[in-house]
Amino acid sequence: DGGITQSPKYLFRKEGQNVTLSCEQNLNHDAMYWYRQDPGQGLRLIYYSQIVNDFQKGDIAEGYSVSREKKESFPLTVTSAQKNPTAFYLCASSIVGVGEQFFGPGTRLTVL
């Protein structure tokens, strides 16, 4: 099956620890994205990448970092600098220049 996978589904971390969320796609898409979703809010763009080894900050990049070493993978690290990291994180991918984005199932991160 083609699609996007995110792991784990639920993640718990202690305050002050860095944590990395996984995102893998086998849709052969060049573009990948990370969004944060909080209750009652729309999706907010954290980072995006349109090609391997290149990525750009979105609207709320502070406290986050990414890498894009392979076309299929776009991991997101939530650092200890992120002031309010508890949220639902969504990864998406698309063909560059075409509108539709395909979303993964999400990872719910809770920082204790």
Added chain:
Amino acid sequence: GENVEQHPSTLSVQEGDSAVIKCTYSDSASNYFPWYKQELGKGPQLIIDIRSNVGEKKDQRIAVTLNKTAKHFSLHITETQPEDSAVYFCAASRGNTGNQFYFGTGTSLTVIP
């Protein structure tokens, strides 16, 4: 800054009735408008989209209308069913990039059997 406003935030309808969700956008260069459905604990899924050169698009019980002059677009669901219950998000492309969106804040639709 540029954004998308979505109304209502919650909507309850009786099974079989119609549901309408409305969005307005501010970026005059937006040219692609997708609608996503998100079920609890899952990622959003595209249900219908429309490009700026079209005023209306229909897919079975779902339709989207676009008024570029007024910068309004709406989702219409007819003959609603309990499985339509979910959160619906509208979005508008940022400029003419097609790949980055402004998202609305979501509408929680409940269809009462």
